[in-house]
Amino acid sequence: MDPGFRAVCIFSAYMLLAAGLSTRLIYLLSTQARRRARRLAADGKSKGLHAGRRGPLFGILTMISLATTWYYMFAFFATSYRAWAAHRGIMASDHPYGAQLALWLKESSLFKEAWGTALDTPGRLWWTQQIFSFTTAWSIFLGFEGESNQFSVSF
Numbered sequence: 001m002d003p004g005f006r007a008v009c010i011f012s013a014y015m016l017l018a019a020g021l022s023t024r025l026i027y028l029l030s031t032q033a034r035r036r037a038r039r040l041a042a043d044g045k046s047k048g049l050h051a052g053r054r055g056p057l058f059g060i061l062t063m064i065s066l067a068t069t070w071y072y073m074f075a076f077f078a079t080s081y082r083a084w085a086a087h088r089g090i091m092a093s094d095h096p097y098g099a100q101l102a103l104w105l106k107e108s109s110l111f112k113e114a115w116g117t118a119l120d121t122p123g124r125l126w127w128t129q130q131i132f133s134f135t136t137a138w139s140i141f142l143g144f145e146g147e148s149n150q151f152s153v154s155f
Helices: 003-043 051-088 101-107 110-118 122-148
Strands: none
Touching: 003 051, 003 101, 051 101, 051 110, 110 122
């Protein structure tokens, strides 16, 4: 099997898996939020910010987060491709954008490039640390909060 074709298959499978899991998670979260809101309404419990409002808010924030992440991920792919093409002497006008996709994927190490970009300057390093610290803390909080509220998402 051609290594370039293999790289395209791996990249495509990764992107499809990420999109599929994101879609499934949004579906599960919205379904669970609706069930919880109905259960609370049936029990007559409504204190503070009603769960019926938290679910949609969490869903909207999730979709904004996913959209932002995917936007910057594709922007990084485009930047990586353009840098690779310039290094190889390929002009965008000579070839349709993405015509050399297999060769680019074969010759690029996107994970290393992404980390190199994220840690390139002190400012980027600081922001990367802040994002990862917040994400870690938020994940732990959600884990404990979900455990105490019997909130679970099963695939």
